[in-house]
Amino acid sequence: MNKLKGVVLLGQSGGPTSVINASAAGVFLEALKHPDRITGVYGAVHGIKGILNEEFYDIMKEDPKELELLKNTPSSSIGSVRYKLADPKVNDKDYKRLVEVFKKYNIRYFFYNGGNDSMDTAHKISEFMKDSGWDCTVIGIPKTVDNDLAGTDHSPGFASAAKYVATTLMELYHDATVYDTPQVTIVEIMGRNAGWLTAAAQLAVEKGQGPDLIYLPEKVFDYDKFFADVERILKKKGKVIVAISEGVQDADGKYIPEHFSTLSKDSFGHAQLGGTATILADQIKEKLNVKVRAIEFSLMQRCAAHLASKVDVREAFHAGVKGVREALKGTSDVMIGFKRISSNPYKMKYVNVPLSVTANTERKVPLKWIKPDNTGLTKEFVEYCLPLIQGEDKAKLVDGLPRFAKLKKIRVPKK
């Protein structure tokens, strides 16, 4: 059993979520409970970049009440980063620097909270530390609204975003069908390679208040079929609502904006700009001469903490707590994953997934869960997704608005 004494360091990486701060709260609050083993609790200022620059927030100087409020504060209060470390076999400069910094500050417990890339980074760091003889546990904490991390039933961040998608589509269903005139509404949802979040639209369909058509990136996007589908439903119902992933691609692997940028401007009279929904709405307007509306859920779907799922907030928090407990036991080079025991009633347990398993593997929506006519997902998906979006857990209101955490953000003096 690892009896090292030293500093806990948390870094966060990639696009934030409604609950990535909840995982930070889990790591911080649990770490603060073990002063016998943990001599300092640091938050890396903007992930790996902060570590390379020796920039850390001293979490021991924060008010624990504010750290509690992190559970319901969207996005990453210590800052995130998009920075990919090189392969250490090709260029180990950054890794050597990390070892140097870890030694300088006696960092013995390193937590990296992110998606596929981050788990790959954490794994490489873990290996490099071992080879360098610096004894340091490395634990990955999962995070992604895309839900594409391998080795875990689901990832923190997904469920709250899914709850946003389903709830907002139900509300839009009421709004977008209010007039007696024909209308096509196209809603663009995040997920560059995996369609989990777009699939959550099915939960609104189950309530009879969802989109008519759902397009995931797991299937090739067929333009002719799309226009025919929209036209068919428009004729039948007068209103069409489409939920589409930003990541859908044509048979050549081109995203929608790429697909249209290669067509001549003249074929449609103007250049095609904007995102997937805007372009498809323009096309529909052109072809069917109908009122269209393009809607992007944009950043709201990943930061609407006021609509977070209680299950998600709790799991995100406990993944952080569990990570610290595992690290203190000497566990290393693993990600805290979720293993589902049952869906009804919903039961899961935390498991240690080797980082090498999760690193850079994308988990996609099973094709057999996607209805062949793009009108939705099967009941297997609903059974999978529904338990995750249950309950509410959000910031208290002050003056009718959320009271989010306010950290002092005191820097650790550079050595």
Add this chain to the structure above:
Amino acid sequence: MNKLKGVVLLGQSGGPTSVINASAAGVFLEALKHPDRITGVYGAVHGIKGILNEEFYDIMKEDPKELELLKNTPSSSIGSVRYKLADPKVNDKDYKRLVEVFKKYNIRYFFYNGGNDSMDTAHKISEFMKDSGWDCTVIGIPKTVDNDLAGTDHSPGFASAAKYVATTLMELYHDATVYDTPQVTIVEIMGRNAGWLTAAAQLAVEKGQGPDLIYLPEKVFDYDKFFADVERILKKKGKVIVAISEGVQDADGKYIPEHFSTLSKDSFGHAQLGGTATILADQIKEKLNVKVRAIEFSLMQRCAAHLASKVDVREAFHAGVKGVREALKGTSDVMIGFKRISSNPYKMKYVNVPLSVTANTERKVPLKWIKPDNTGLTKEFVEYCLPLIQGEDKAKLVDGLPRFAKLKKIRVPKK
């Protein structure tokens, strides 16, 4: 005192809100309490159009429990319409038809729920009924997220949309500042002529979690000043968040998409499409070579019933109730308006505003409430707006998702 016996008819008009159904619930549930005077309760299928076509829902056939649920169901369940009646002096065909239909179905109490145009319509109908000798009370129920109705302190729908704007901007503030790289985020908010809803961004600013710049349509939009403002804040803070009304216009009265459509494509290398935020984000990217993100609150801001203000839901409902009570007293040709007694504590009373006062007058944000440097609104605005967004009142969750009203929508047989 009017002791007429007859049918209550409610029509809704214009863009829906999170609480327009709450006003419908107020009219319906109160009307159902007076069977001695009220022989039928009808909802016009898509407003005036439904009346002209003799298409009504029979509200007496609905489950009162479902009518209660309308309070928290976004948009208009009976359907709305965008249909402007002609000036009866020019063409009275539609008005004659309305009198005919009112007589045929013994409609003695007519409620029209909408914005400026609808109050104008209601007033013209009221006059025409009088001239035609058909005794019918006509009551306007205010509704507009734009908050631009004259004769009332504020209008149902505005407060919930304002709460959405302020809450979502606070969440976006956390998300849009998460990286250490420069970024400009431009958020487009509804309000074609009045900037009330965009002004609600100030409530987020008060929390230290709001936009840096706020542009309302009440002031001429100066492009050079805008780019200079963004550049200045970008240099200082590295991040800029802009809240801008879709209705801002240049000195020639052109909206932003119009302004750029008249420039040659070549001046910026490509044609300008999309809305205000998209166009300005493209321009910023071009000029400052910085990461940009354009966000439209789109329909979400007017249908996010899960984030409705309790004050708004109650006032919307009671405006409907009050309308029926006034009608039974014989009051006619008025809109149910709100008169503020005090802001702290918040107190208001319902007042009868002559429809002729409200008809087609736009109430704008006072210029003295807008800071000259576009960085926000004064404390007078905050004092005005803050009481309105207080409290929560939303649909119960079933399976983690809102349980909205489900009406049977049984049609009144055509006579």
